[in-house]
Amino acid sequence: MSNFKKHHKLHSKLLVSITLCITLTLLVSTTVYYFYYIRVEKEQAFEANHNSLALRSKEVINMTSIAQSLAFQMYRSSTLSKLLYYPKPNVYDVTAAMTELNNYLNSMPYIESIYVYNPKSDTFYIASSQGQNGLFSKHELADTDIIRVLDHYQNYKPFTPIPRTYPLLPASDSGAGVKQASPNIAAYTYLCYDAINSNETINSAVIVNVSAAWMNKEMAANPTSGGTAYILDDQGRLLSGTTLTDEALNEKEQLWLHTRVKKQETGYFVEDFHGIRSLISYTSPDGLGWQYISITPYESVIKMASVIRNAMLLIAAIIGMAGFVASWLLSKMLYTPIGQIVMQMNTLESEKRNSMYTIRQNILRNVIRGTRNLPAGEEPERLRELGITFQFDKDYRLVLLRIDEYARWQSERGPDLLPYKFAIMNIASEICGQTYRVETVDIDEDSVLLMLNILDPAEYTDTVLLETLLRQIREACFEYLKLSVSLTYSAITSQPEQLHLLYRQVENASMHRFFQGHGCIINARNATNEDVQHTYIFPSDKEKKLLDTLLSGHTEDAHRLFQDLLMHMEQYPFSSVRVAISRLIMSVNNAVRHISELNGLAIESIPELPSPDRLETAEDLIDHYQLIFDQIHSSLAEKRNTKQERLVRQINERIEQAYTDPNFCLNQIAEELNMSPIYVSRLYKQQTMSTIVDVIQQLRIRKACELLEQTDWSVAEVAEQTGFASSSYFHRMFKRSLGVTPTDFRRSKANAQ
DSSP: OHHHHHHHHHHHHHHHHHHHHHHHHHHHHHHHHHHHHHHHHHHHHHHHHHHHHHHHHHHHHHHHHHHHHHHHHHHHOHHHHHHHHOSSOOHHHHHHHHHHHHHHHHHOTTEEEEEEEETTTTEEEEEESSSOOEEEEGGGOSOTHHHHHHHTGGGSOTTOOEEEEEESSOOEEOSSSOEEOOOEEEEEEEEEEEOOSTTOOOSEEEEEEEEHHHHGGGSSOOTTTOOEEEEEOTTSOEEETTTOOBOOOOHHHHHHIIIIITTOOSEEEEEEETTEEEEEEEOOOOTTSOEEEEEEEHHHHSHHHHHHHHHHHHHHHHHHHHHHHHHHHHHTTOOOOHHHHHHHHHHHHHHHHHHHHHHHHHHHHHHHHTSSOOOOTTHHHHHHHTTOOOOTTSOEEEEEEEETTHHHHHHHHGGGHHHHHHHHHHHHHHHHTTTSEEEEEEOSTTEEEEEEEOOOGGGGTOOHHHHHHHHHHHHHHHHHHOOOEEEEEOOOBOOGGGHHHHHHHHHHHHTTHHHHOTTOEEEHHHHOOGGGTTTOOOOHHHHHHHHHHHHTTOHHHHHHHHHHHHHGGGGSOHHHHHHHHHHHHHHHHHHHHHHHHHHTOOGGGSOOOOOGGGOOOHHHHHHHHHHHHHHHHHHHHHHHHHHHHHHHHHHHHHHHHHTTOTTOOHHHHHHHHTSOHHHHHHHHHHHHSSOHHHHHHHHHHHHHHHHHHHOOOOHHHHHHHTTOSOHHHHHHHHHHHHSSOHHHHHHHHHHHO
16 A cells, blocks of 8 residues: 555656646747747847948938038138138128028038038028028027037037037017027038137038938838837937937936947847837947937737747647646656656755865865864875865975956956956966876965975976976966966975975065066075074165155155165065065155155145055056156256246346446346355356346447437437446447447438438
């Protein structure tokens, strides 16, 4: 009885299982066919929409070429150039130019209107098939939107059509104090302008407005699918294909427009649009940066597929009933739930594998860091069950891989941190696996540790093979992962109790990446020199010399001293100079701030001062301070030149005021400025290429010439009025400067008149 119940229960399970399998097969096949037909319908609708949109794109590009040729032709026209560049052309020139504009308009039926804009006269010359015609100022213009376009012409690409709408006429008064708006017209505006000047303002402009009604005849609603066409222009606006008005979109529609359509290749997808499930087809950006979009109600696309789905469901129900009978017969032959057993085994195997990896990593990390005792007794056997084959009592060495520029890498690829570290561990295992027995451990955020059992006795004396493998790891990480890694390797030991100390040694030695740079390979034995561990003394005298040199403005010498002081620390263990580096950086930063405050330099003009916590290499630090010191040097030089120019201007003003004083000289100027005559003379000559004495003498001679020519004063009176001590001295200096005597100069000027 018990066996009967057992077999009956198993039989029932098999019967239900087989029946469900047949039913699910039918449902799945029906679903697959249904979605296949939907896909076919969507592909067909997309092809139809895409062909129409592509044709429209081609027409717009062709129209752009025509408008460009027309605008260039108008700029070359001698008749229209008078409207473009003359502030006030005469009535005959205006009449001739307007006639030519109307000829262009009449010969091209697709052109709605042509504007010629002259900023000098602030006038628009308009030829239009409807609406305003003639000459209009900005205030009289009905199309106020074109003024906005001209004011922001930099926002538009040259000869890219600008879809927009504008009124035909200004708003009129209805008689009850209410303004009645003029009918709007939709047009594609082509802007051609001349803006070649220093302030980049428009010198002239030609605007061609092409009728949207003419251009959009191919973008009307699709009569077969009920689709509606839109334009996504180069400004990121979604415009109606017929009225060229901005389409109002909610947040979800804005999202898919900018993430799934904008700047994407041709394609389609299904999304809600204005509350209606729709097929959205779009083209890739054309030469103008435009995309054309067709939105078709989804129900109209899948109408035929829905009919097929209902028919197939009916057929599936009939086949399902027949399958139930077949399942009942087949289930009698099957009693063992093999599938269930296999599934349970696979699940257990997967859980065991994942758990073993986590346990293995935790055990190795704890052993390396010294928080877990080394394996002993029967424990090595249990470790092998977890997949740990590393032999702690055999010869081994450690290699620490550190990711360079980890902060930037973390910010760029934060979500992918773990997969990238797995990839680094796999690369290292593959490269070293043929030479060593390798165990990889994920240590810290930026570090991976390789534990290498030595198999080749030559490794005791030769590190060439090891460094070759480490270079291969570095190159592979850069090639496949685009990451730079620095590597540090330890000496060889066979003592398990030395593992924790060996790891600390490698970790400290890896800090020497600061001096050796990214991508370096460091021998921990060479980097950790225990003999000088306690002998490093911070050179306060060199630091003082550096700061004094910097404060005195000698930035080139200061940068050299900074570099020498920093690189001198390379021979010491990094742990003993870390504090010294921080002290040096803070001292220099304080000196830079003091120089800025003392000389009134703008702090924002000086590059950001680095923090010791964000440093990885000395080279980057030195380059950063080179930039800071150069900025300080240029700021101080600019300030010094401004002061010297102001001093020369004061001297010139003083010469102009006191040249009539015979006793006025260089010493008097220096005394008034509270400076030495030698310094004043040298500075003035450096700035003007002339001496102060020569400038005073030239000014007196020039003023004397004016008095001799414009007055009838005697030569002695002129000499006295222009600061000469005697008439004989004046006579001698005048003849030396001009080659004639004062009397001959006056006589020659009188004869010339």
